[in-house]
Structures are given as C-alpha cells and as structure tokens.
Amino acid sequence: MSSAYIVKRILRGLLTILLAVVVIFFLMRVAPADPAVVLASEDATEEDIQAIREAWGLDKPYTEQFLLYVRSLITGDAGMSYQFCVDKPLYKVTELVMMRLPNTIKLAFTSIIMSILMAIPIGIVCGLHPGSWIDNLVTSIGFIINAFPNFFIGMILILVFGLKLKLLPTGGNDAGFASILLPAFTLSLHFSVTLTRMTRTQFIQVMRSNFIRTTKAKGLDRAKILYIHGLRNVSIPLTTIIGLRIGAMLGGSIVVETLFRWPGLGYLLMTSVTGGDYPTVQFLVPYVCAVFVVINFIVDMLYGVLDPRAKAEKKA
Amino acid sequence: MQNVLEVKNLKTYFFTDEGIAKAVDDISFEIGAGETVGLVGESGCGKSVTSLSVMRLLKAHTMEGQILLEGKDLNNMSERELSKTRGKDISMIFQDPMTSLDPCFTCGYQMRETILQHHDVDKQQADKMALELLKSVGIPDPKATLRRYPHELSGGQRQRIMIAMAMTCNTKLLIADEPTTALDMTIQAQILNLMRDIRKEHNTAILMITHDLGVVAELCDRVIVMYCGKIVESGTVRQIFHSPMHPYTRDLLASLPSLDVKQDRLNTISGVVPSITALPTGCRYHPRCSVLCEACSREYPEMIEVEPGHKVCCHLCERKES
Amino acid sequence: MEINEQKFQQKKIAWIKRRGSKQILVGAIMVSLILIMVLVSVFWTPFDPNATDLRARNVAPDLLQKAHKHILGTDQLGRDMLSRMMTGGQVSVMIALLSLVGTTIIGVVLGLLSGFYGKWVDSTASIIADLRNAMPTTLLMIVALSILGTSIPMLVLLMSLVEWVTIFRTVRARTIVEKNKEYVMAAYCAGAKDSHVIFKYIFPNVISEVIVLATLLISSLVLLEASLSFLGVGVTRPYPSWGRMISDGNNYIYSSWWISTVPALAIAVFVMGINFLGDGLQKKLKME
Numbered sequence: 033m034s035s036a037y038i039v040k041r042i043l044r045g046l047l048t049i050l051l052a053v054v055v056i057f058f059l060m061r062v063a064p065a066d067p068a069v070v071l072a073s074e075d076a077t078e079e080d081i082q083a084i085r086e087a088w089g090l091d092k093p094y095t096e097q098f099l100l101y102v103r104s105l106i107t108g109d110a111g112m113s114y115q116f117c118v119d120k121p122l123y124k125v126t127e128l129v130m131m132r133l134p135n136t137i138k139l140a141f142t143s144i145i146m147s148i149l150m151a152i153p154i155g156i157v158c159g160l161h162p163g164s165w166i167d168n169l170v171t172s173i174g175f176i177i178n179a180f181p182n183f184f185i186g187m188i189l190i191l192v193f194g195l196k197l198k199l200l201p202t203g204g205n206d207a208g209f210a211s212i213l214l215p216a217f218t219l220s221l222h223f224s225v226t227l228t229r230m231t232r233t234q235f236i237q238v239m240r241s242n243f244i245r246t247t248k249a250k251g252l253d254r255a256k257i258l259y260i261h262g263l264r265n266v267s268i269p270l271t272t273i274i275g276l277r278i279g280a281m282l283g284g285s286i287v288v289e290t291l292f293r294w295p296g297l298g299y300l301l302m303t304s305v306t307g308g309d310y311p312t313v314q315f316l317v318p319y320v321c322a323v324f325v326v327i328n329f330i331v332d333m334l335y336g337v338l339d340p341r342a343k344a345e346k347k348a
Numbered sequence: 349m350q351n352v353l354e355v356k357n358l359k360t361y362f363f364t365d366e367g368i369a370k371a372v373d374d375i376s377f378e379i380g381a382g383e384t385v386g387l388v389g390e391s392g393c394g395k396s397v398t399s400l401s402v403m404r405l406l407k408a409h410t411m412e413g414q415i416l417l418e419g420k421d422l423n424n425m426s427e428r429e430l431s432k433t434r435g436k437d438i439s440m441i442f443q444d445p446m447t448s449l450d451p452c453f454t455c456g457y458q459m460r461e462t463i464l465q466h467h468d469v470d471k472q473q474a475d476k477m478a479l480e481l482l483k484s485v486g487i488p489d490p491k492a493t494l495r496r497y498p499h500e501l502s503g504g505q506r507q508r509i510m511i512a513m514a515m516t517c518n519t520k521l522l523i524a525d526e527p528t529t530a531l532d533m534t535i536q537a538q539i540l541n542l543m544r545d546i547r548k549e550h551n552t553a554i555l556m557i558t559h560d561l562g563v564v565a566e567l568c569d570r571v572i573v574m575y576c577g578k579i580v581e582s583g584t585v586r587q588i589f590h591s592p593m594h595p596y597t598r599d600l601l602a603s604l605p606s607l608d609v610k611q612d613r614l615n616t617i618s619g620v621v622p623s624i625t626a627l628p629t630g631c632r633y634h635p636r637c638s639v640l641c642e643a644c645s646r647e648y649p650e651m652i653e654v655e656p657g658h659k660v661c662c663h664l665c666e667r668k669e670s
Numbered sequence: 671m672e673i674n675e676q677k678f679q680q681k682k683i684a685w686i687k688r689r690g691s692k693q694i695l696v697g698a699i700m701v702s703l704i705l706i707m708v709l710v711s712v713f714w715t716p717f718d719p720n721a722t723d724l725r726a727r728n729v730a731p732d733l734l735q736k737a738h739k740h741i742l743g744t745d746q747l748g749r750d751m752l753s754r755m756m757t758g759g760q761v762s763v764m765i766a767l768l769s770l771v772g773t774t775i776i777g778v779v780l781g782l783l784s785g786f787y788g789k790w791v792d793s794t795a796s797i798i799a800d801l802r803n804a805m806p807t808t809l810l811m812i813v814a815l816s817i818l819g820t821s822i823p824m825l826v827l828l829m830s831l832v833e834w835v836t837i838f839r840t841v842r843a844r845t846i847v848e849k850n851k852e853y854v855m856a857a858y859c860a861g862a863k864d865s866h867v868i869f870k871y872i873f874p875n876v877i878s879e880v881i882v883l884a885t886l887l888i889s890s891l892v893l894l895e896a897s898l899s900f901l902g903v904g905v906t907r908p909y910p911s912w913g914r915m916i917s918d919g920n921n922y923i924y925s926s927w928w929i930s931t932v933p934a935l936a937i938a939v940f941v942m943g944i945n946f947l948g949d950g951l952q953k954k955l956k957m958e
Contacts, residue, residue: 044797044800044801044804045804047797047801048801048804048805051801051805052805052810055810055814056810056813059813059814059817059818060817062818063817063818175942175945176938176942178941178945179889179937179938179939179941179942179945180934180937180938180941181893181896181897181900181913181916181934181937183896183897183900183916183917184896184916184930184931184934184937187916187919187920187923187930188927188931190923191923191924191927195923195924280806283806283809286808286809286812286901287897287900287901290900290901291900291920301809301812301813302812302901305812305813305816305817305903306816306902313813313817317809317810317813320806320809321805321806324804324805324806325804328804
C-alpha cells in the first residue's frame with residue numbers, strides 16, 4: 033500500500049469530519065430557536081440568557097465561535113450537558129458520552145455477532161444448493177424481513193417476548209445480558225439479510241471458479257475445499273461489509289436504541305436533540321462522523337491485508 | 349502395452365431449453381502406459397467436456413459409459429473414492445493458469461496441501477518435497493517461489509506450478525487441457541519441453557487436449573480427432589498427418605498454413621459447426637463435407653480400422669475397403 | 671466446452687427472463703393495489719379518517735364485518751384504521767415519490783455533467799459523492815430536522831440528498847462510455863452542441879438504467895420516511911403517514927396490536943411490490 037494512497041485517504045477523512053463540523057455549526061446558528069433561550073431554564077431572566085450567551089460565546093462573531101467550537105472538539109472540553117438537570121448541569125458532555133459509549137459498543141458487537149452467526153452458515157447452505165427449497169425459503173424470508181421497518185419488527189418482538197411471554201425486558205439496560213437480546217436481534221435482522229445474500233452469491237461465484245476446480249482435480253477433501261479455499265475467498269468481501277457495518281453502528285443506532293430505550297449514543301443523541309441539549313449534539317455528531325470515517329479507513333487497510341492481490345495493486 | 353485409461357461408450361449429455369446437448373456422444377478410446385495422445389478438434393467439439401468427464405469434474409445431467417483407470421471405473425466411484433484417485437492416479441492441468449490457482453494462498457501452501465492429501469508425511473517433509481518438485485519443473489529460485497502468491501508469478505511459472513502439483517504422486521495419467529493456449533509462443537515451447545521431460549522421466553501417459561496441430565505433431569504418439577461430440581478418426585501421428593482418411597481430418601490439415609507453398613489466403617473449412625442441440629442426421633460432417641455420398645446424410649458410419657491402429661468413421665472409407 | 675457454456679448461458683437467460691417477468695407482474699399487482707387504494711382515498715374513504723368515535727375505541731379488526739363496520743379495527747381514539755391507512759398512504763407515497771424525483775434529478779444531472787465534462791467537474795462531483803458516502807447521513811438528517819423544525823417540504827428536500835450516489839455513479843459511468851462512441855463524434859462533426867448531444871444522444875441511453883435504480887430506491891425512501899416519523903422528526907400531526915401511525919400504535923401495542931400492524935403491512939406490501947418490480951426490471955435489463 034503506497035503512502036500516497038494512505039495520505040489521500042486520511043486527507044479525505046479529515047475533510048469529511050470537517051464538513052460534518054461545519055454543517056452542525058451552521059445548523060445550530062440558523063436554527064429558528066435562539067440556543068441561549070433553549071438552554072436557559074424556563075423562568076430565566078433576560079440577564080440569565082445574556083449570561084448563557086456570553087458563557088457559550090454566542091455573542092462573538094461567527095468565525096471566532098467556529099474556532100472555539102473546533103477547539104472544544106479537539107480538547108474534548110465540550111462543556112456541560114443540559115440533560116438530567118433541574119437547576120444545574122449534572123454531567124460534562126464528555127462524561128456523558130463516555131458513559132454511553134460502552135453500551136453502544138456492546139450493542140453493536142452483539143448484533144454483528146448475531147448477524148454473522150445467522151447469516152454466514154445460512155448463506156453457505158444456500159450458496160451450495162442454489163435454487164433448492166431451502167434457498168428459496170431463505171430468499172423469501174429475507175424479502176419479507178426487508179419489507180418491514182426494523183422498529184416495527186422490534187415492536188412485535190417486544191409484544192411477543194416482553195409483554196405476552198414476559199421472557200425478556202421490554203427496554204432499558206437493567207436486566208444484564210437479557211436486556212441486550214431484543215435490541216441486538218432487532219438491529220441484526222436487516223443486516224443479516226444483506227449478509228446472507230452476499231455470502232450466498234459470493235459462495236456460488238467462488239465454487240464455480242477455476243481454482244476450486246483445481247482443488248477438486250488435486251483430490252482435496254470436500255471439507256477442505258469448502259472450509260479452507262471456499263471460506264477464505266468469500267471472507268474478503270464479507271469482511272468489508274461487516275467492517276462498514278461496525279462503523280455505521282458505533283455511532284449508535286438511533287431508531288433501535290430509541291425504541292428499546294437502550295442507553296447508548298443513539299438514544300443520547302435523540303434525547304439531546306429533542307431536549308435541546310445543544311452542547312451534547314454539537315459534540316456527538318462530529319464524534320460519530322469521525323468514528324465512521326476511522327472505521328472505513330481501517331476496513332480499507334484491512335482489505336489490503338486480507339487480499340494478497342489488493343496488496344500488490346496498491347503497491348504498484 | 350497395458351492400457352492406463354480405457355474409455356468405453358462415454359456419453360455426456362446436457363439438457364437445455366433447445367433440447368438435449370450431446371456434448372460427448374458415445375466415444376471410446378484408450379491410452380497405453382507412457383503414451384501421449386492428442387485429442388484435437390475445433391472449439392466446441394467436446395474435447396474439453398471429454399477431459400472433464402474423465403476427471404468426473406463435470407456436473408453433467410447424464411453421464412454414461414465406463415471410464416476405466418487401470419481397470420477401476422471412475423464413473424462408478426463415490427465422491428470420497430474419487431478424491432482419493434484424483435491427484436494420485438490421475439491428474440489434470442488446465443487451460444488458464446492465471447485463474448487456476450487460489451489467489452488467497454501462497455504457492456507453497458497449495459503445493460503442501462496437495463502433498464499432505466496423498467502422502468503420509470509431516471509438514472516439513474511436505475515442504476521439502478514441494479521444493480524438489482518445483483526444482484524438477486525448472487522454476488528459478490524455488491524457495492522464494494514457495495512463499496509467493498499466484499498473482500506474483502507469470503503465466504508460464506504458474507503453469508509450471510500446476511504441473512508440479514499434478515506430478516506430486518507421479519500419476520500414471522496426466523490430462524492436459526490446452527495447457528499452452530493462454531501462454532506466449534516462447535513460453536509454450538518451454539512448457540511443451542517440460543511435459544516431454546516429465547513423460548521421459550516418469551513414464552507418465554498424457555492426454556493432450558488441444559486445437560493446435562503443431563503441438564500434436566511435436567509431442568504426441570497418437571491422435572484422436574473429434575467432431576461434434578464424436579470421434580471421427582484416430583491413429584498414430586504419422587498415420588493421421590501423412591494419410592488422413594476422414595474428410596474432416598483432411599480439411600483440418602489443409603487449413604494449416606504451410607511455409608513451403610506461398611498462399612494468398614488460408615484455407616478454411618466452409619460452413620459452420622452445427623449446434624449440438626440440432627445435429628445433422630447421418631454423418632455429422634456431411635453438411636460441410638466436400639466428398640459426400642448418398643449414405644452420408646442417412647446413417648452414421650461405423651468406426652472401421654483401415655490399417656492397424658488407424659480407425660476412421662466415414663462411409664467413403666468403408667466403400668474403399670470393401 | 672464453449673458451445674455448452676453458451677447453451678447454458680442461453681438457458682439461464684431465458685429462465686431469468688421468465689422469472690423476471692413473473693416478478694414484474696407480481697410486483698406490479700402489489701404496487702398498484704396500494705396505489706389504487708391511496709388514490710381512491712383522495713375522493714372517498716369508508717369513514718372519515720379523522721373522525722373520532724369514543725364509543726368504538728380500540729376495536730379489533732373484523733374482516734367479515736360481523737360485529738361492526740370497521741374492517742381493520744379502530745385506533746385509540748376510535749378512528750377507522752382502514753380509512754387512516756388509505757389516507758396515510760397519501761403522505762407516505764407522496765413524500766417518497768417527491769424525494770425520489772429530487773434524488774434522481776441530483777444524481778442524473780451530476781452524473782451527466784461529471785461524465786460528460788470530466789476534469790474538475792468530475793473530480794468535484796466525485797469528491798462530493800465520496801463525502802456523502804463517508805457521512806452518517808441519517809444522523810445529520812435527524813439533527814437537521816429537529817433543529818430546523820420539520821415540515822413536509824423540508825423532509826422532501828433532505829430525503830432527496832440521501833440516496834443519489836448510486837444513480838450518480840451509474841449515470842456517470844454510462845455517460846463516459848457513450849460519449850466516446852463514434853456516433854457522438856459524428857454528431858459533433860455535424861455541428862451539434864454539447865446540450866444537444868447530452869439530451870439527444872446520451873440521456874436516452876442512461877434513462878432505462880436510471881428508471882430501474884430509481885424504482886428500487888422508492889422502497890428505501892418509504893422505509894426512511896417511516897423511521898423518521900417514528901422518531902418524531904418526520905411527518906407531524908395532523909397528517910397521518912404510515913410511519914407516524916406505526917409509532918402512534920407503539921403505546922397501545924399490548925392491547926391493540928393492529929394499530930401499528932395495519933400501516934406496517936401497507937408499507938410491507940408496497941415495499942415488497944417495489945422490490946419485486948425493481949428486481950424484475952433489473953434482471954430484464956441485464957439480459958439485454
């Protein structure tokens with residue numbers, strides 16, 4: 033992999049994050065509601081609002097405000113969050129994010145692992161017997177799952193497992209491992225469909241290839257052909273989409289976290305947005321973009337490691 | 349001479365929308381120990397299907413007949429028995445060396461797994477054997493090559509590795525499906541030389557699938573000519589090249605450019621290869637044949653032996669003899 | 671081998687074409703079912719979709735109309751679910767279609783320009799597309815909608831900005847191929863202007879692919895609208911939209927599951943129909 037390529041990727045990543053920062057900055061400034069008024073408590077006087085304005089630098093020119101904002105992002109000193117407070121702020125924004133981050137990571141990985149465990153074996157079976165009844169069944173189920181919004185599927189799961197059968201909690205994160213099952217499963221469904229399809233088509237393609245024919249001609253066992261040569265070749269494209277999915281999910285899944293009141297970043301963002309907690313929004317959005325960009329970058333690099341051909345291409 | 353391979357009444361059919369495609373239709377031939385047999389014909393005449401059928405690498409819709417490899421019928425074998433036989437008693441190299449090796453594994457790994465499959469050795473010994481094999485196929489710097497990935501090697505080197513892998517067990521029979529078609533002219537010659545050396549050294553019988561009559565003349569002992577899924581003529585190289593009997597063989601030879609005679613145009617065979625789902629009645633070559641008789645469109649001619657070892661399948665030859 | 675493979679290919683093509691036509695038929699039936707229902711609702715619905723009937727709250731669906739006249743039941747305020755589903759479709763389908771138009775225009779215009787003019791136009795457009803792909807757009811949308819306040823025009827505008835990249839990439843690639851063909855050269859030699867070449871020669875060649883891609887996009891836009899409405903930043907009261915209705919039913923899921931399920935089924939039938947249609951068209955197009 034050439035260093036020029038890496039530099040280009042890093043520059044583009046930085047540009048993306050910068051763009052997100054600019055977008056958020058201007059959104060906040062063109063908002064119809066005065067942030068200072070929103071931030072102030074309801075019985076605040078004109079002086080209180082003025083004080084908030086000064087504390088937040090909202091009275092300064094936009095360029096200076098922007099620089100202050102960028103500085104706060106870099107230093108991580110993003111001020112206090114206006115959530116969970118009656119009179120005075122309870123948490124720093126960064127504290128709040130750090131509290132919620134582990135939950136989002138837990139949810140992201142649990143759901144990805146669920147997807148992998150479901151999708152890859154099923155995809156392989158379908159890929160080995162394309163057109164069989166099991167393949168058609170899986171394809172149809174995937175079609176149906178993809179036609180429903182995932183929060184509706186989540187609602188039905190809550191109804192069945194939480195309310196009717198009373199097996200699993202309906203939301204929150206108070207019941208240990210049991211409480212992660214439903215949100216993670218809901219989150220994994222649509223991705224599982226994508227992953228199954230991908231595994232299936234890739235497997236069909238690989239099993240038809242000339243080098244698989246060679247392994248047969250060499251007299252290798254079927255198991256070795258499937259699980260060494262087949263899987264290894266399929267793993268390259270699968271790693272890419274799994275990686276990208278991790279990137280998308282480390283920002284927190286807003287819909288599913290909100291539905292299950294899962295205390296992760298997505299739910300935090302939603303409550304900050306609806307509760308007018310601008311300091312948190314301002315900090316969280318660029319953070320999520322950054323995570324997304326960084327994971328994309330890592331996946332791209334990983335691709336080079338996994339596929340010997342890509343390594344050579346990028347060298348050249 | 350004992351036969352390594354005897355193919356008896358092999359039929360490989362595919363079912364398509366337009367009807368049954370008789371890709372290989374009732375062919376029989378045999379290959380003696382250490383013998384090199386060329387299987388020639390135009391594209392689509394069924395020669396590749398024949399080779400893949402012999403290896404049982406084809407998912408044909410029906411496949412009938414016997415494929416006797418040293419007396420054992422490959423066509424009756426289970427997948428398990430087959431994988432013990434493939435690579436050990438019979439092996440194959442393919443037309444396209446660029447895509448025939450797994451891009452995700454080093455050449456060393458792919459050689460080693462082949463050796464471990466068929467020999468009772470540990471990894472170190474297998475690596476040593478792989479090294480020896482690579483040396484024997486004339487790969488420069490074999491040690492480094494073992495650590496390389498297929499895409500880091502040239503087409504000729506990859507084909508050498510394919511050959512080395514095919515020779516892990518000193519197989520009795522090597523099927524080479526157009527092994528030089530995808531390579532440059534100079535590399536072609538090197539690969540052919542290598543195959544000649546291997547034959548000399550290990551007394552391996554080779555079934556050479558090709559459309560290149562030059563390769564046949566250079567390497568083979570005997571030739572089988574196929575047309576539209578049928579064998580039309582077979583004999584020694586001398587017999588086929590010097591006294592071809594079947595009109596198709598003659599036309600095929602006539603279409604070769606000659607250095608001796610100055611030609612303005614290359615000779616071609618008029619007409620087109622018929623679709624294998626809509627074959628002509630009688631002799632399959634008759635619509636393109638220049639010397640046909642009335643029986644040609646009516647019935648398929650019998651295979652007759654015009655001289656020892658020289659068989660041909662043509663009404664006109666029959667008549668000549670009688 | 672060659673002949674055989676060719677045969678197989680032909681067989682496969684015929685098979686896929688047949689399958690494609692069947693998919694198109696099934697998809698068209700499902701989509702038109704929903705569309706007709708939505709269109710009818712503009713003029714007539716069995717009940718007034720906003721009329722509350724406190725005596726008939728949370729009435730379960732009664733498909734045979736034995737106990738009451740609400741075939742699909744009523745919601746927590748006694749409003750008829752069937753009527754609401756029909757009118758709800760107006761907003762959902764309209765938003766999806768309008769933002770589809772926006773998306774397609776952005777994708778096609780940028781694709782044509784960047785494919786045709788190349789150079790800085792192309793690199794700028796490609797960087798924008800890359801940036802769009804590298805950003806969590808839904809997140810930015812949620813933030814934007816909640817800060818700027820949500821309204822249907824705003825929703826359509828923002829939703830247009832989400833999915834244009836696929837259309838852009840396809841159009842761009844096709845434009846590059848087409849513009850280097852001989853007949854385009856010939857048109858130039860005959861004195862054609864750029865605009866003439868773009869609209870007369872290149873555009874007709876990309877349009878069929880764009881239609882297929884756009885068809886498939888409808889389903890993701892419908893689902894996106896539903897998600898946004900669920901989060902409360904999409905369609906707001908008093909308009910019922912399918913997404914809004916599902917999320918309204920969330921609080922009553924235990925006692926009256928149908929409040930969410932009826933609009934969810936409408937979405938599912940519509941999305942499945944669209945996907946069938948798009949897949950079928952894509953298969954047909956690929957074979958030609």
